[in-house]
Amino acid sequence: MxxxxxxxxxxxxxxxxxxxxxxxxxxxxxxxxxxxxxxxxxxxxxxxxxxxxxxxxxxxxxxxxxxxxxxxxxxxxxxxxxxxxxxxxxxxxxxxxxxxxxxxxxxxxxxxxxxxxxxxxxxxxxxxxxxxxxxxxxxxxxxxxxxxxxxxxxxxxxxxxxxxxxxxxxxxxxxxxxxxxxxxxxxxxxxxxxxxxxxxxxxxxxxxxxxxxYDVEPDYAAMDKRWSALYLQIVQTVQNASPAVLITIFSSLKMVSVYSVYNMVMSGINGVMSVFSTGVSAGFGELLVKGDKVVFKKAYRDFEYIYYFMVSVIYSITLVTILPFIEVYTKGVNDIQYTSFIFAILFVSNGILYNLKTPQGMLVIAAGLYRETRIQSTIQAAILVVGGIIFGAKNGLTGIMFASCLSNLYRCIDLYFFIPKMVTQMERKATLKNIIITISMIIVSYFTAPQIIKFYPVSLITWVVYAACVSIYCLALISVFHIIFERENFKKILVRIRNMKGK
Structure with a gap:
């Protein structure tokens, strides 16, 4: 296959x-x-x-x-x-x-x-x-x-x-x-x-x-990257687990429940984004060990473009629809306030920053660069933990999520410089352009969608209709922009998808 x-x-x-x-x-x-x-x-x-x-x-x-x-x-x-x-x-x-x-x-x-x-x-x-x-x-x-x-x-x-x-x-x-x-x-x-x-x-x-x-002589030497890979896993674990742990310490179990509801939404969204990255690192890993640089660069360029395109679409929809969803979802649960504009902005911003670094982070795994990224991974974890303690002690969940945003922002900047130098040997200009377009499209969608779609959902059924309308609008808006200003890249992706179906 x-x-x-x-x-x-x-x-x-x-x-x-x-x-x-x-x-x-x-x-x-x-x-x-x-x-x-x-x-x-x-x-x-x-x-x-x-x-x-x-x-x-x-x-x-x-x-x-x-x-x-x-x-x-x-x-x-x-x-x-x-x-x-x-x-x-x-x-x-x-x-x-x-x-x-x-x-x-x-x-x-x-x-x-x-x-x-x-x-x-x-x-x-x-x-x-x-x-x-x-x-x-x-x-x-x-x-x-x-x-x-x-x-x-x-x-x-x-x-x-x-x-x-x-x-x-x-x-x-x-x-x-x-x-x-x-x-x-x-x-x-x-x-x-x-x-x-x-x-x-x-x-x-x-x-x-x-x-x-399983009865053969084990090759323990093949696992020599294990301890270096530990650092990457520490970052992932700290990133995922620290907020709830810090809230348990600095706040209450009810506030942990508030976090879990917003995190449930964002985990679902990140799950959607993982559709476009799951298994990809193995494919790029195969190209790297074979030394096929021409195919590798073309494949990565196309992957990065389509991934950022999907980030702009998915997170535009998320930013517009998250608060109405939280309001509908927690209707009837009155033991603590769940809806908060600040929480919504912080959780979505954190999700965007997390996904902006995914294409480069995937190459760290594909190339096995665990040892080479230990210091950066440690700094990222420290920003979240130390920042979470400092800001969380005073501002609770708001402060902890702000620290998480800072942690992901640092890693985005680090990988932006690290990956072209160590793996792709490609210009950073295309990546920066993709990031700017992605963030711009999310902001434009957030401010224009409510002007076009003028009703507010009051039940789960009306929210589904609302989300469907927002999705159609955001996809159309962002697609039209790419057709006009990114025509060649957009055509390459359509060709790649058509070829994929034919294989």
Whole structure:
């Protein structure tokens, strides 16, 4: 199967997964809020963010394993593949036991960190353990399959298995929350859905990679980028988990719930954007190890253009529709105020900055430049943590999200200079032009869309209609601009998409 065909499969299934994940992400918290209230919703969100820090015990294993598998997969070197996969499996098992220990420690400490008026300390202890089991299973079952399939540009298999898991998990949570079953018991029953995903991947790998064996001599040297990759993972974990953790410390569980609702929206949007980047790093990694610079530069130029085009469309729609959605979504939940113009601006700005660096960040992974970016990654993490503490102590969620924006802005500037120098050897002018156009289109869309679409949604159905109208307007506006001022780039992308369908 060619690279374009794999990209198409990966994109379609990732898009489907993101649709399912978004729907599940909107449905599940809504049922949790109405059944258990903001405090329980905030409690679960806070615990999950604490647990996500423990994924650092993976220590860059996934990135190192994927990178080390690019060449042997391209060369069809089955012996090398087996040795790397076996080494990864051994590391994952050791990391899994450390993860379990950290979850047990959190279960002992968390009841004293966050006070709840709804659950007693014993229930909170058990809830932490149950929520930690899901992450533990990732280490012991799923991880070794994910690395192999990602390196082989077959993330569509992972996506399909995850779709089944997400649907099953959502059904369990919705049905049991409607029955007002105890939250701890609900989370225990929901664990069964992850076993289904693991079984699907296990069967697929056994059938399609019949040469895979785990009894060979492990190639630990192939994982030498593991510790350097850890830095990149620290940044990603800090970026995702710090806000909820800092809010838990400086504010309240109800404010964590407010954060989780806005973050739910932005996670869905970032999920949509991941449709255009998932699996791409493996394709670029293959081109880099083959040394095909001409094809690499053309492919990257086209990818960067279309990615920024989609950022401008998706985030224009998001900026216009997020507050009406929050208002409709939290209707009837009156224990804390959810709608806030400042929150909306900060969350969307943070999302834009995060995605503006994605094309360059993807090349850091594709080229395995983990060691070379350690200092920058450390600075990015420090800006968020230190800034979050300084601004969060005084301004709560507003200050923490401002620090997150500063963190992503720094990384955008850093990668803008770093990637052309170290990887692409291309002029920065085209990237800067794409960024300026993207930000300009988002601003223009935000100020003009409400002038064209003159009604305000008051229910979920009217919001869907409103969002559809906004989407059509933003896509038309931005497309017309590109047809007029970026005609050649726009035509190249249309040709690439048409060729992709024909392959």
């Amino acid at each position: 060619g690279r374009s065909k794999k990209f198409m499969y990966n994109s379609i299934t990732t898009a489907l997964l993101q649709v399912v994940t978004m729907v599940a992400g909107f449905v599940t918290p809504r049922f949790m809020l109405t059944a258990y209230g903001s405090e329980i919703n905030g409690l679960v969100s806070s615990i999950l963010q604490f647990i996500s820090y423990f994924n650092l015990v993976e220590a860059g294993l996934s990135s190192a394993a994927v990178y080390s598998l690019y060449k042997p997969i391209a060369d069809k070197d089955h012996d090398k593949i087996n040795r790397i996969v076996t080494a990864a499996k051994h590391f994952y098992i050791k990391s899994g036991f450390i993860f379990v220990g950290l979850v047990a420690l959190l279960a002992l400490c968390y009841p004293f960190i966050a006070s709840s008026t709804v659950l007693d300390q014993t229930s909170i202890f058990v809830l932490v353990l149950v929520l930690g089991v899901n992450g533990s299973l990732e280490f012991f079952t799923l991880a070794k399959y994910r690395a192999l399939l990602t390196a082989d540009q077959k993330t569509y298999v992972i996506s399909l298995a995850s779709i089944v898991y997400t649907i099953l998990n959502t059904i369990i949570v919705v049905v049991l929350s409607t029955m007002r079953i105890n939250i701890v018991l609900l989370r225990i029953i929901a664990l069964f859905s992850i076993f289904v995903r693991t079984m699907i991947l296990y069967v697929y790998v056994r059938v399609n990679y019949h040469f895979i064996r």
